[in-house]
Amino acid sequence: MSQGKPRVRVPKSAAAGDTITIKTLINHKMESGQRHGGDGALVPRQIINRFLVTFNGETVMDVGMEPAISTNPFFEFEAMVPEAGEFHFQWFDDDGSVYEERKSIEIA
Amino acid sequence: MELTRRNLMLLCAGSFGASVLGLPAFAAKIDDAMTAFTGGAPVGDGDLTLTAPEIAENGATVPIQISAPGALAIALFSDGNPEPKMAQFTFGPLNPTQFASTRVRLQQTQNVFALAKMADGSFVQATANVKVTIGGCGG
Numbered sequence: 001m002s003q004g005k006p007r008v009r010v011p012k013s014a015a016a017g018d019t020i021t022i023k024t025l026i027n028h029k030m031e032s033g034q035r036h037g038g039d040g041a042l043v044p045r046q047i048i049n050r051f052l053v054t055f056n057g058e059t060v061m062d063v064g065m066e067p068a069i070s071t072n073p074f075f076e077f078e079a080m081v082p083e084a085g086e087f088h089f090q091w092f093d094d095d096g097s098v099y100e101e102r103k104s105i106e107i108a
Numbered sequence: 109m110e111l112t113r114r115n116l117m118l119l120c121a122g123s124f125g126a127s128v129l130g131l132p133a134f135a136a137k138i139d140d141a142m143t144a145f146t147g148g149a150p151v152g153d154g155d156l157t158l159t160a161p162e163i164a165e166n167g168a169t170v171p172i173q174i175s176a177p178g179a180l181a182i183a184l185f186s187d188g189n190p191e192p193k194m195a196q197f198t199f200g201p202l203n204p205t206q207f208a209s210t211r212v213r214l215q216q217t218q219n220v221f222a223l224a225k226m227a228d229g230s231f232v233q234a235t236a237n238v239k240v241t242i243g244g245c246g247g
Contacts, residue, residue, distance in 0.1 A: 055202050058200060059201065059203075060199075060200050060203050061197060061198070063210075064195065064196040066193050068184075068189055068194035068212050069195055069210065069212055069213070070170075071169070073210065074210060074211050075208060076208065076210075077203065078204065079202055079203060080202050080204040082202070
């Protein structure tokens with residue numbers, strides 16, 4: 001399965017100062033490091049350990065993730081939109097890769 | 109070992125025994141994890157909502173919702189998983205509602221705890237018991 005393919009839903013426009021709902025999903029196996037493989041050995045941990053959302057550089061939400069987060073991590077949360085701009089979503093993998101997605105929003 | 113009915117019974121009995129014996133040690137583990145978040149500050153009740161299903165059919169994806177208006181951060185803990193800490197949400201200035209929803213793994217029937225750090229430095233807690241039906245020996 002391809003890993004690190006994000007899907008993000010952000011409204012295209014909002015009124016200034018409005019609170020909007022954002023949903024995010026990313027493909028990732030979130031290998032917990034607790035599971036034994038077919039050969040009986042522990043499968044090494046490989047998870048996304050951090051999820052960061054910013055809007056025009058300001059933090060919306062910063063999540064520290066542990067192995068208890070399910071496969072294909074899903075998050076739903078709310079954000080306030082003070083002006084037109086861009087949401088920047090970043091997922092940080094244990095192996096050092098960073099998966100990114102950007103969504104811009106207009107003021108209606 | 110072949111998975112016969114007898115072996116399965118043994119396995120279940122064994123893991124049940126292990127989980128009972130392991131409880132005191134585990135209680136310490138979750139306390140440690142919570143103290144690491146609160147810094148030892150007293151924890152009270154307050155404006156924190158933890159929404160979890162009463163019965164989860166599949167422990168691999170259990171939907172959890174947290175909401176604590178005015179909180180700076182919320183952490184999630186479990187008392188039946190190998191690692192007690194599940195996630196920590198830190199809210200920035202552009203997050204007006206301090207609401208989040210995600211999906212977690214629960215290995216067995218257990219309690220889920222949410223701890224919120226409020227803007228005035230106090231901590232509040234909420235608990236939910238989740239029965240997991242698929243998670244080993246029939247839960």
